[in-house]
Amino acid sequence: MKLNFESGFRFSLFFVLAMLLFSTCEIMAAEPALPAGLESPGTRSSASEPALPGGLGGDNAGPALPSGLSGKAESEKPADTPTGSGFPLNGFWETRIGTRLQEDRNEKEMSILETRLRLETEKHWDRVALRLSADLLADGITEEFDTDLERGEGLVDLREANILLRPLSFMDIKAGRQILTWGTGDLLFLNDLFPKDWQAFFIGRDTEYLKAPSDALKASFFTPVVNLDFIYTPRFDADRGITGERISYYNSSAGKIVGRNMVSDLARPDDCFDDDEWALRLYRNVRGIELAAYAYRGFWKSPAGMDSSRNEATYPALDVYGASARGQLGKGIANFEFAYYDSREDEHGTDPLTRNSEWRFLVGYEMEIAKDLTAGMQYYVELMDDYGNYQRNAFDGKPENDEYRQLVTLRLTKLLMNQNLTLSTFIYYSPSDRDAYIRPNVNYKLNDSWTAEAGGNLFFGEDDHTFFGQFEDNTNMYLSIRRSF
Amino acid sequence: MRYHITIIATLLFALSGNSSWAGDSAKEKAPDVDTIIKKANKVSYYQGKNGSAHVSMTIKDKDGQTRVRKLVILRMDEAAPKGENGAEANDDYCGEQKIYAYFTRPADVNRTAFLVWKHLDKDDDRWIYLPALDLKKRISSTDKRTSFVGTNFYYEDVSGRNIDADTHELIETTKDCYVIKNTPKDPASVEFASYTVWIHKTTFLPIQTEYYDKDGKAFRKYLALNVETIQGYPTVTKATMSDLRTGGETTAEYSDVKYDVELPEDIFTERYLRNAPTKYLR
Numbered sequence: 001m002k003l004n005f006e007s008g009f010r011f012s013l014f015f016v017l018a019m020l021l022f023s024t025c026e027i028m029a030a031e032p033a034l035p036a037g038l039e040s041p042g043t044r045s046s047a048s049e050p051a052l053p054g055g056l057g058g059d060n061a062g063p064a065l066p067s068g069l070s071g072k073a074e075s076e077k078p079a080d081t082p083t084g085s086g087f088p089l090n091g092f093w094e095t096r097i098g099t100r101l102q103e104d105r106n107e108k109e110m111s112i113l114e115t116r117l118r119l120e121t122e123k124h125w126d127r128v129a130l131r132l133s134a135d136l137l138a139d140g141i142t143e144e145f146d147t148d149l150e151r152g153e154g155l156v157d158l159r160e161a162n163i164l165l166r167p168l169s170f171m172d173i174k175a176g177r178q179i180l181t182w183g184t185g186d187l188l189f190l191n192d193l194f195p196k197d198w199q200a201f202f203i204g205r206d207t208e209y210l211k212a213p214s215d216a217l218k219a220s221f222f223t224p225v226v227n228l229d230f231i232y233t234p235r236f237d238a239d240r241g242i243t244g245e246r247i248s249y250y251n252s253s254a255g256k257i258v259g260r261n262m263v264s265d266l267a268r269p270d271d272c273f274d275d276d277e278w279a280l281r282l283y284r285n286v287r288g289i290e291l292a293a294y295a296y297r298g299f300w301k302s303p304a305g306m307d308s309s310r311n312e313a314t315y316p317a318l319d320v321y322g323a324s325a326r327g328q329l330g331k332g333i334a335n336f337e338f339a340y341y342d343s344r345e346d347e348h349g350t351d352p353l354t355r356n357s358e359w360r361f362l363v364g365y366e367m368e369i370a371k372d373l374t375a376g377m378q379y380y381v382e383l384m385d386d387y388g389n390y391q392r393n394a395f396d397g398k399p400e401n402d403e404y405r406q407l408v409t410l411r412l413t414k415l416l417m418n419q420n421l422t423l424s425t426f427i428y429y430s431p432s433d434r435d436a437y438i439r440p441n442v443n444y445k446l447n448d449s450w451t452a453e454a455g456g457n458l459f460f461g462e463d464d465h466t467f468f469g470q471f472e473d474n475t476n477m478y479l480s481i482r483r484s485f
Numbered sequence: 486m487r488y489h490i491t492i493i494a495t496l497l498f499a500l501s502g503n504s505s506w507a508g509d510s511a512k513e514k515a516p517d518v519d520t521i522i523k524k525a526n527k528v529s530y531y532q533g534k535n536g537s538a539h540v541s542m543t544i545k546d547k548d549g550q551t552r553v554r555k556l557v558i559l560r561m562d563e564a565a566p567k568g569e570n571g572a573e574a575n576d577d578y579c580g581e582q583k584i585y586a587y588f589t590r591p592a593d594v595n596r597t598a599f600l601v602w603k604h605l606d607k608d609d610d611r612w613i614y615l616p617a618l619d620l621k622k623r624i625s626s627t628d629k630r631t632s633f634v635g636t637n638f639y640y641e642d643v644s645g646r647n648i649d650a651d652t653h654e655l656i657e658t659t660k661d662c663y664v665i666k667n668t669p670k671d672p673a674s675v676e677f678a679s680y681t682v683w684i685h686k687t688t689f690l691p692i693q694t695e696y697y698d699k700d701g702k703a704f705r706k707y708l709a710l711n712v713e714t715i716q717g718y719p720t721v722t723k724a725t726m727s728d729l730r731t732g733g734e735t736t737a738e739y740s741d742v743k744y745d746v747e748l749p750e751d752i753f754t755e756r757y758l759r760n761a762p763t764k765y766l767r
Contacts (some may be wrong), residue, residue, distance in 0.1 A: 032683050034662075035721070065712075066710050069688065069712040283755075288607075328625075332625050418632065419632055447552065484591065
């Protein structure tokens with residue numbers, strides 16, 4: 001090729017014009033630059049051309065090929081292993097402060113005032129895993145620093161300390177302190193007889209604290225036909241319930257609302273291996289529908305009896321049988337669950353001091369009703385067995401429970417600001433008890449470490465003795481700030 | 486003059502890497518649009534019979550603040566149905582899938598696990614496991630075009646959009662790409678009027694996607710930034726999704742990508758939702 005200045009110039013001009021033309025027709029489609037790794041070899045073969053900058057790839061106006069398609073291996077590899085060696089330390093530090101919105105002459109004005117440090121670690125081997133999770137807690141309301149691991153009081157609250165074994169391909173065993181949950185209810189529990197911490201729930205701790213830990217052995221078996229969970233708790237794990245220490249409540253023997261002036265004495269069954277609990281679940285998934293059957297033998301998880309000679313609240317023996325189903329229905333998720341509570345110490349409902357047997361039914365439905373707005377509704381009913389016997393044997397003047405206790409719940413959750421801001425509310429309303437409990441909550445993730453939260457526990461009721469109505473004077477609001485690591 | 490034009494033509498041909506720059510070269514004819522879409526769907530979501538990857542998603546908002554999500558994704562394809570007379574399974578099969586995602590970052594979602602059973606003819610089954618409560622929660626999956634864990638990616642971007650949900654039209658063939666316009670069959674179900682995807686000719690990887698509103702204005706853009714060939718499968722290992730309206734964007738980086746790993750099917754059940762299959766998450 002012989003090029004003098006003039007032909008060189010003309011060549012360049014044609015080249016530019018041709019390129020423009022070429023570019024235009026490509027720009028019309030706005031072809032993306034090929035990503036690295038997709039660039040065509042042709043680009044590189046035209047040795048006379050300067051190498052195009054990364055991202056522009058082998059094309060002129062088209063899409064840059066991604067690196068890797070360009071033949072240029074300039075990609076950097078992000079390396080991050082989630083399950084590294086050693087004992088990784090995770091957790092959070094949180095401070096939470098809250099106050100009653102009205103005077104409660106039986107309790108302090110502050111409803112919550114605490115700072116806690118959660119530390120957790122775990123270690124995995126091929127068939128074994130260890131896990132430890134504990135809170136160091138400075139509680140400004142109880143000012144209690146003596147640790148009681150069973151009740152979760154004091155300086156240390158041990159949440160989990162367990163070992164997971166996978167001895168056989170179809171079997172898992174988890175032994176030690178663990179959080180256990182099953183069933184289909186949303187903040188309603190029928191066949192989930194694992195311990196709850198209602199006090200933590202009502203004073204506005206994080207929802208995770210509603211579940212108190214169990215000291216138990218869980219054996220799980222997995223077969224193509226059905227899966228089985230068997231949980232043995234050698235010593236009864238009661239709910240961490242309302243004693244009057246922090247939450248005022250209706251004391252039926254006193255016939256009035258009491259609090260710190262009358263912290264209730266609880267007679268927990270606490271003999272190892274004698275006062276034990278076992279829980280069983282059979283479950284399988286049938287074409288997207290989760291079916292489960294449950295059984296439990298143990299005790300009422302909250303006081304459901306009275307030892308009149310000692311004036312102590314008791315935990316009578318209880319068996320529970322039930323079943324549940326959950327699946328997609330229309331555009332949402334539907335669930336159904338029932339349970340029969342067999343109060344074994346009051347088989348015919350004639351003992352006025354012991355809670356009668358009862359049926360519990362739940363139906364629920366949850367769906368996304370608008371973008372990032374989810375609504376969940378549940379209807380729940382407790383139906384007292386042997387209601388006639390209950391009425392005939394009730395003490396005079398004692399407020400009578402209805403045969404049916406009905407509850408309707410509504411959960412609304414709205415996500416905003418790229419899911420960093422969550423507005424939610426959970427409402428319990430009982431048409432039979434004519435009381436309600438509302439849990440509004442605002443949660444904002446300031447960044448990947450910091451979360452701020454504000455919320456409330458609002459109780460309403462016409463009567464002093466109903467489930468939520470008794471807590472009316474405990475209505476509170478709280479704020480918290482948490483740094484996770 | 487004729488001489489110059491020949492040179493120019495030759496140069497351009499060379500530049501365009503032997504592929505048709507006008508889209509009508511006799512040497513190369515574009516496959517039909519359904520074939521392109523099927524192949525693109527296959528290489529995007531169905532490479533190998535299963536796979537695993539570590540994913541780091543960096544969300545950058547318009548103010549430049551960044552948030553990072555880290556997770557491990559395990560994926561398994563349901564076996565393709567056998568053809569007639571027990572013939573070999575159809576290699577093009579893009580059927581039902583199971584996906585397990587295990588989060589490690591940010592710290593407040595550490596150990597949270599997601600399980601998805603992806604269906605073609607009905608809504609997916611989706612569960613989330615919240616370890617602090619030991620709660621296996623079922624979640625509604627009707628709206629797949631909502632943000633995946635607060636990123637600019639949607640669930641549908643992560644697990645794949647049903648190719649039958651749109652009509653596809655090959656609007657252009659460029660040097661490197663087939664340019665396909667996709668129009669939703671049910672416009673009310675999505676936030677876009679159409680989207681155009683640039684599919685790389687040799688690998689069939691979508692390397693750019695733009696979503697348009699009803700005025701034809703682009704408001705959302707996906708861009709593949711890096712591709713690596715892993716075990717013979719060209720794989721996007723870095724990509725970004727931009728919200729052109731807010732200026733936010735999320736960059737996803739994939740590492741430790743593996744295909745055809747030994748992954749037991751029961752990984753995708755409640756057993757491993759409650760107790761993570763750590764062996765497969767390394």
